[in-house]
Amino acid sequence: MLTYAMYARRLVLLFLLACLPTAWAGPVIQHWLSASGARVYFVQARELPMLDVSVTFAAGSARDVADKSGLARMTQQLMSLGAGAWSEQALAEALADVGAILGKQFDADRAVFTLRTLSEPRAREQALAVLQAVLAQPHFDPAILQREQARAVAGLKEAATRPSYLGEKALQAAMYGDHPYAMDEAGEIETIERLTRDDLLDFHRRHYTARNAVVALVGDVERTEAERIAEALTRALPPGEAAPPLPPVRVGAAGPVRVIPHPASQSHLFLGLPAIARDDAEFFPLVVGNYVLGGGGFDARILKEVRVRRGLAYSAYSTLAPLTRPGPFVIGLQTRREATEEALAAVHELLAAYLRDGPTEDELAQAKNYLVGSFPLRLDSNRKILDHIGMMGFYALPLDWLTRYPERVAAVTQQDVVRAFRARIRPEALHTVIVGGATAP
Amino acid sequence: MHVILARTWALACACLLVLGWAHAADTYEHTLANGLKVIVKPDRRAPVVVSQLWYRAGSMDESYGLTGVAHVLEHMMFKGTRSVPEGEFSRRIAAAGGRENAFTSRDATVYHQTLPAERLALALELEADRMSNLTLAPEAFARELKVVMEERRLRTEDNPQGLLYEALMATAFQSHPYRHPVIGWMEDLRQMRVEDASAWYARWYAPNNAVLVVVGDVEPAAVFALAERYFGAIPARPLPARRALAEAPQRGPRTVTVRAPARLPAAYLSWPVPKLERPAEDWEPYALEVLEGVLDGHASARLPRALVQEGRVAVGVSAGYDPVGRGPALFLASVTAAEGRTLDEAVAALKAEIARLAREGVGEAELARVKAQILAAQVYERDSLFFQAREIGEWETAGLDHRARGLRIERLRQVTPEQVQAVAARYLVDDRLTLAQLVPLPLAAEPARTAPDPAADVDIRHVR
Numbered sequence: 001m002l003t004y005a006m007y008a009r010r011l012v013l014l015f016l017l018a019c020l021p022t023a024w025a026g027p028v029i030q031h032w033l034s035a036s037g038a039r040v041y042f043v044q045a046r047e048l049p050m051l052d053v054s055v056t057f058a059a060g061s062a063r064d065v066a067d068k069s070g071l072a073r074m075t076q077q078l079m080s081l082g083a084g085a086w087s088e089q090a091l092a093e094a095l096a097d098v099g100a101i102l103g104k105q106f107d108a109d110r111a112v113f114t115l116r117t118l119s120e121p122r123a124r125e126q127a128l129a130v131l132q133a134v135l136a137q138p139h140f141d142p143a144i145l146q147r148e149q150a151r152a153v154a155g156l157k158e159a160a161t162r163p164s165y166l167g168e169k170a171l172q173a174a175m176y177g178d179h180p181y182a183m184d185e186a187g188e189i190e191t192i193e194r195l196t197r198d199d200l201l202d203f204h205r206r207h208y209t210a211r212n213a214v215v216a217l218v219g220d221v222e223r224t225e226a227e228r229i230a231e232a233l234t235r236a237l238p239p240g241e242a243a244p245p246l247p248p249v250r251v252g253a254a255g256p257v258r259v260i261p262h263p264a265s266q267s268h269l270f271l272g273l274p275a276i277a278r279d280d281a282e283f284f285p286l287v288v289g290n291y292v293l294g295g296g297g298f299d300a301r302i303l304k305e306v307r308v309r310r311g312l313a314y315s316a317y318s319t320l321a322p323l324t325r326p327g328p329f330v331i332g333l334q335t336r337r338e339a340t341e342e343a344l345a346a347v348h349e350l351l352a353a354y355l356r357d358g359p360t361e362d363e364l365a366q367a368k369n370y371l372v373g374s375f376p377l378r379l380d381s382n383r384k385i386l387d388h389i390g391m392m393g394f395y396a397l398p399l400d401w402l403t404r405y406p407e408r409v410a411a412v413t414q415q416d417v418v419r420a421f422r423a424r425i426r427p428e429a430l431h432t433v434i435v436g437g438a439t440a441p
Numbered sequence: 442m443h444v445i446l447a448r449t450w451a452l453a454c455a456c457l458l459v460l461g462w463a464h465a466a467d468t469y470e471h472t473l474a475n476g477l478k479v480i481v482k483p484d485r486r487a488p489v490v491v492s493q494l495w496y497r498a499g500s501m502d503e504s505y506g507l508t509g510v511a512h513v514l515e516h517m518m519f520k521g522t523r524s525v526p527e528g529e530f531s532r533r534i535a536a537a538g539g540r541e542n543a544f545t546s547r548d549a550t551v552y553h554q555t556l557p558a559e560r561l562a563l564a565l566e567l568e569a570d571r572m573s574n575l576t577l578a579p580e581a582f583a584r585e586l587k588v589v590m591e592e593r594r595l596r597t598e599d600n601p602q603g604l605l606y607e608a609l610m611a612t613a614f615q616s617h618p619y620r621h622p623v624i625g626w627m628e629d630l631r632q633m634r635v636e637d638a639s640a641w642y643a644r645w646y647a648p649n650n651a652v653l654v655v656v657g658d659v660e661p662a663a664v665f666a667l668a669e670r671y672f673g674a675i676p677a678r679p680l681p682a683r684r685a686l687a688e689a690p691q692r693g694p695r696t697v698t699v700r701a702p703a704r705l706p707a708a709y710l711s712w713p714v715p716k717l718e719r720p721a722e723d724w725e726p727y728a729l730e731v732l733e734g735v736l737d738g739h740a741s742a743r744l745p746r747a748l749v750q751e752g753r754v755a756v757g758v759s760a761g762y763d764p765v766g767r768g769p770a771l772f773l774a775s776v777t778a779a780e781g782r783t784l785d786e787a788v789a790a791l792k793a794e795i796a797r798l799a800r801e802g803v804g805e806a807e808l809a810r811v812k813a814q815i816l817a818a819q820v821y822e823r824d825s826l827f828f829q830a831r832e833i834g835e836w837e838t839a840g841l842d843h844r845a846r847g848l849r850i851e852r853l854r855q856v857t858p859e860q861v862q863a864v865a866a867r868y869l870v871d872d873r874l875t876l877a878q879l880v881p882l883p884l885a886a887e888p889a890r891t892a893p894d895p896a897a898d899v900d901i902r903h904v905r
Contacts, residue, residue, distance in 0.1 A: 024488050047486050050820050080740075088750065092741035096810045099817020118817050144750075151749075151756045154780050158704040161884055163599065263702060263884060264599040266591065298519070298531035308528070311587030314595055334595050366536055373538020377555055380487035381824045 025403050026379050029389055030223060036210040036234040039396075041389040042226045043218045045382050051119045051219030052382050053128070054390040055135060055233060058243035059111035059207035062180040062324075067194075070187015074148065074195055075203045076104055076111045081144050084133025088144060091130060100127035102134070108181050109324050110394055111207075114386070119220035128229060135208060136236035140200045152192050159186075163268040163334075163435040166260050171270045174258065174431040175328055179249050181274070209240020214393035218386045249274045249325045257432040267340040267436030268332070271347065275329035275424045278322045278395040285420035286320060286329075288412040291367040292359040293350070293421075294318025294331060299366055301350050306333055312343050324395070329425055340438040348427075355425065358418035372406040468833065468843065469661035471668075475677040476649025479668045480833055480843060481661040484826055490657030491826040492564045493553040494572075495834040497652075498645035500623040501547045501686070501768050507637055509625015512545040513589055514638045518552065519543075520581045522574035527581060530567050537563050547619055548767040549838045555827065558658040562667050565653075569671035572646055582635040590631075593624050601701040601879055609709040609877035612697040617688040619768045647678040652837045656830040688713065688769045695875045703881040705756065706784035707777040710791070712873045714762065714864070716770035720845035720852070726764035727852045728860040729772060729868075734811035735803050735861060736760040736774075736794070747794045748776065748787065755779055755787045765839045772869060784878055792871075799866035803858050815853050 027043040034040050064072050080102055082088040095102055100123065105112040113134065117127035159165040169184055176182035186192075215230040251274050276286050287295075294302035294317045306316040316333035331351070335343045359367065379385050379402070392401055469481045500511050521527035534541040539556025541564070554564040597603035607622045614620035625633075653672075655664050691713060717726040736744045737760040748755040757777040764770060774795075778787040822828050836843040 045486070048820060048823055050824070089741040089746060092739050093810065096739035096742075096814055099813045099815075101821075116821060118820060123817070147750070147753060150753075150780065154705055154756045157780075161601075161702050161704050161881075266594045266599055296535065298528060299535050304528070307588055308584070311584040312591070314588055314592035335591060336594065366532065370535040370538060373536070373557060373560075374540065375538070376488050376557055377538070377540065380489040380826060383824055 024376060026375070027218075027385050027402075029392075029399055029402070030226075031393075031399055032227070034210075034215070034227070034231045034234055036213075036231060036237065037239055038210050038213040038215050038230060038234040038237075039393050040226070040230040041214070041216045041393045042223065042230075043385050043389060044221070044223070044226075045218055045385070046220050048382065049119050049220050050382070051117055051124060051217065051221055052386045053115045053117075053131070053229070053233070054112055054216045054386055055131070056110050056112045056214040056216070056390050056394045057208055058109065058212050058394075059203075060107050060109045061183050061185040062108045062246055063203075063207060063243070064180065064183050064187070066183065067191060068199060069183045069191040070152065071191075071195055071199055071203050072111065072207075073106050073185055073187065074145075074152065074192065075200045075207075076106055076113075077148055077152075078140050078145060078200055079138040079204070079208075080104070080113075080134050081148070082139035082141050083130075084137040086130065086133060088141070091134075094130050095127060098123035098126045100130070102127075102131065106185060107323075108185065108327075112390065116383075124221075128232065132233050132236065135233060138204065140197050140204070142197050145195070145197055145200065149192055149195060152186065153189050156186060156189050156192070163262050163264050163266070166262065167268045167270045167433050167435040170258055170260060170433045170435075171272050171330065171431055172328070174255065174433065175272055175274055176249065177252070179247060179325070181249065181323070181325065181327075205238065206240070207243065208237060210234045210237040211240050211242050213237065214390060216386055216390040216393055218382045218389070246325050251326070251426070251429050254429050254431040257434060259437060260433065260435045262436045264436050265336060266334045267337050267343075267434055267438070268334045269340070269344060269347070270330060270332050270433045271430050272328045272330035273425070273429045273431060274326040276320050276322045277326045278324060278397070280322065280326075282416075282420035282424060283322065284408045284412050285416035286424060288364070288367050288371060288409055289359065289417035289421050290318055290320050290329070291371060292363045292417075293354050295320070296367060296370065299363075299370065301354065302331065302333075302347065305346055305350055306335075306343060310342070310346065312336075312339050312346070316343075337436055337438060340434060340436065344432075344434070351425070351427065351430075355418075355421055355427070358414050358421070361414070364412075364414055364417070368409055368412065371409045375406050469665075471661075471665045473648065473669060473673055475673065475675055476647075477668065477672050477675075478652045478837070479665055480652065480654050480837070481659065481664045482654075482656040482829060482833065483659060483661065484656055484823075484829065485658045488558045488658050489555065489826060490558040490561050490655060490659050491553065491555045491830045492561060492568070493551055493654045493830045493834050494568050495652045495654065495838055496550045496552075496645055497548075497650050497767075497838055498550055498641070499546050499548040499767075500621050500625075501618045502645070502683075503618060503621060503625075506629055507633070508621040508629045509589070509623075510633060510637050510641050511550055512624055513586065513630070513633060514641050515543050515545045515550050515552075516585045516589055517577060517582060517638055517642075518571055518575065520578070520585065521576045522571050523576065524574065525567060525570055527576075530571070533563060533567065539564065545623055547623060549834070551831075551834060553827070553830070561655070561657075561659060561664070562671075565667050565671045569675065572648065572651070572672070573675050575642055575646075577635055577639050577642065579635045582638060586630065586633060589624070590627065593627060593630065596624065597622065598627070601699070601703040601881075602707070604699050604701050605707065605709055605877050605879045608697045608699050609711055609875060612695050612877060613711045613713070613771060613875040614688055614769075617686050617768055619688075644681055647680065648672055648675050649677040650680055652834060654830045654833045654837075656826045656833075686768065691873050691875075694871050694873075697875070697877045698880055699877065700880045700882050702884050703879060705777050705780070706787075706881055707879045708775065708784055708788050709877045710774040710776075710788070711771040711875045712869050714770050714772045714868045716766055717764040717839075717841065720841060720848050724852070724856070724860060725864055726770075727849075727856050728864045729762050730764060730815075730853065731808065731811050731856045732798075732861050732865055733760050733762045733772075734814060735798065735807055738811050738814055743794055743798065744774075744791065748790050752790055753779055754782045754790045758791060765835050765841065767839050784880075788876065788878075795865060795869045799862060799869065802862040805858065808856070808858055808861065812854060812856075816850065819850055
């Protein structure tokens with residue numbers, strides 16, 4: 001039997017789907033397991049004579065241990081500074097000679113290498129040979145390690161003068177306690193200083209393995225060529241094992257507001273707690289609900305109230321950062337010091353009202369219209385497609401995850417949002433950090 | 442290098458990070474009777490379109506006491522018209538699955554939307570409406586001015602790099618309005634009135650002072666028809682005479698010092714250099730672009746290699762040059778000293794590398810490498826709709842025909858080692874140098890406390 005509510009819900013869903021651009025379901029994703037054991041995701045795109053590749057490992061900062069915090073990122077950093085037949089300088093020149101660009105991304109879960117190259121064979125083969133060496137045969141030159149340690153320490157000391165860094169770091173530590181997600185991705189001054197070449201070699205041997213690798217390719221190559229490339233990139237890696245699971249995250253009661261003194265003219269406010277995992281049952285209610293609360297820019301309540309109505313801040317938002325284990329929900333804003341308490345009170349009031357009543361019908365419809373309608377914008381370049389399929393591969397999301405995204409957004413109800421927000425965004429578990437203060441320094 | 446203030450922070454960062462040039466092929470151009478120029482570049486890879494409306498009015502058109510007004514008006518353009526109330530512009534674009542924003546630079550103010558291609562009409566309708574029907578209510582203006590002051594605090598007052606760049610520009614330029622910060626001086630913002638914004642709007646927001654650039658999954662003829670439908674009825678207006686603005690010749694080195702809370706001493710360096718004016722005949726701007734690549738084009742290019750990897754006198758170094766702009770061009774460099782080394786040592790090492798290049802020249806392999814990177818970048822940048830539109834807009838705003846971008850690759854190919862050496866020797870010399878240096882202050886010492894705060898040294902306490 002179809003109740004009226006269910007019926008209405010289906011009507012809305014059908015309507016939203018009808019609004020989607022017809023016959024555009026996004027890119028066709030091909031997927032296979034390479035002989036090396038790596039998972040491979042491929043989208044052919046022949047319009048531009050170029051190829052984008054990413055290789056992702058479960059080798060983010062969550063794989064660090066506290067007394068060697070920063071090891072994971074330093075290992076990734078050193079891998080491209082000399083590898084195989086190439087010295088640091090020869091490697092950079094070999095890439096530049098063919099116009100290729102080697103990039104890195106790093107977070108708590110992932111260490112990602114990206115390569116962008118022209119698809120013509122000479123350029124492509126040279127660039128891929130460099131990437132292959134970077135993954136499998138990094139030198140970890142001790143003199144370069146020493147230099148990069150000094151640079152990392154200098155960077156941390158400089159960052160420690162910036163309110164945004166101080167606030168985010170303190171919030172992360174408070175939210176995650178003794179969980180590995182509490183560690184600073186960049187490490188600590190004293191732990192960076194104690195890293196040795198053996199630490200890097202050991203970390204590389206354990207984490208940069210074929211079974212721990214996801215290869216994504218987007219561009220101007222045939223499937224057979226993509227198969228060969230993926231195999232070549234991971235063949236020289238030890239097979240290894242898939243990374244062990246990370247410990248669960250405990251969400252406990254938040255302590256008192258933490259105030260970090262700083263002389264800046266603005267206070268930086270951060271409120272947060274662990275809230276959303278990549279494979280979360282509440283993923284879509286949280287995403288849709290967060291659009292209304294603070295993720296939807298000028299559509300969102302936080303920006304409307306704090307910026308537009310009160311003129312307190314330039315930037316004010318709430319974000320969700322899904323990870324393997326629950327990643328953070330964070331509310332952030334910056335305001336002149338004298339307005340600190342007013343801004344914090346406004347945020348508390350907004351959040352309480354939202355947890356009590358959830359989004360209005362209009363707000364929910366607006367969020368869905370945006371999230372469904374903007375689906376093609378998420379995939380309008382090779383680079384965006386690469387980032388999506390690399391992410392989907394790493395988190396082992398189903399191949400139809402992208403194509404089903406609009407219908408899943410459309411299916412979210414007001415009750416779904418209220419339920420998910422009340423379960424995950426509990427005010428008593430929300431940590432608060434203020435950098436600066438309510439008075440003149 | 443353009444400094445661009447966008448309505449949201451992330452976008453500004455993305456814009457500044459993207460370097461290179463779009464491909465010039467396959468653009469279509471049509472000018473409406475009222476003077477609005479429309480340029481369309483089809484790119485059918487996804488059912489998406491980018492629309493950018495470029496007004497040729499940026500901070501360089503401001504006068505003393507009114508700095509920041511171009512950017513304040515950009516904010517006010519989202520505050521409603523006679524038929525579209527405050528907040529509705531953004532709401533309607535988002536409801537259509539679109540994103541929208543705006544940015545202000547020294548040269549222009551730009552409003553842009555990215556949305557599903559079949560919804561382009563909505564963006565053009567709303568954009569045409571606010572070209573002539575803006576409300577500019579005093580109360581909304583007062584609120585938004587507070588937001589802009591918060592933006593200035595965030596970007597500049599509390600950001601040592603922001604303060605340093607502002608000081609560099611105000612010193613490198615003595616007579617040209619490029620010396621004003623795009624966001625405006627704080628005191629000018631404090632005194633700004635809604636009438637200032639109205640006057641700015643009345644002066645510059647006319648179809649004959651704008652270029653509409655559309656890139657994406659569209660038919661050029663259909664875009665021209667839409668532009669005619671929505672913008673066609675807006676009358677052209679006489680624009681104020683634009684005086685030729687020049688920077689007086691620099692007759693010796695200049696130095697400016699900023700003391701601000703930070704840890705590492707850092708510096709910006711600039712030298713006045715030629716900009717691109719005649720794409721088919723000029724050679725120096727192309728040689729300067731190649732020079733930038735030789736110095737900082739890859740991880741082991743001359744500057745990072747000499748200062749960071751080998752000399753270890755710096756933890757970071759960079760070089761930059763943007764040949765396209767309405768005003769005078771600068772060649773820029775920046776350096777951050779390594780711990781235990783002085784800023785003087787780091788700056789001396791940077792200047793020594795440039796002097797060595799001016800003295801000894803560059804090798805053929807080095808030059809070929811830079812050219813290979815430029816050629817590849819020309820392909821890569823076609824992956825971004827937004828970037829392609831922005832390149833067209835920048836060229837047109839600078840008074841260059843965007844179709845001449847096709848010449849650029851050929852002209853860059855022709856650059857010789859002698860030309861690269863010649864521009865380094867001619868322009869990157871001390872008599873033309875402006876040096877802005879950041880002297881770090883410890884956090885606790887700045888600014889002086891007016892009253893002792895017993896809780897200030899305690900890390901954890903309750904507020905309210």
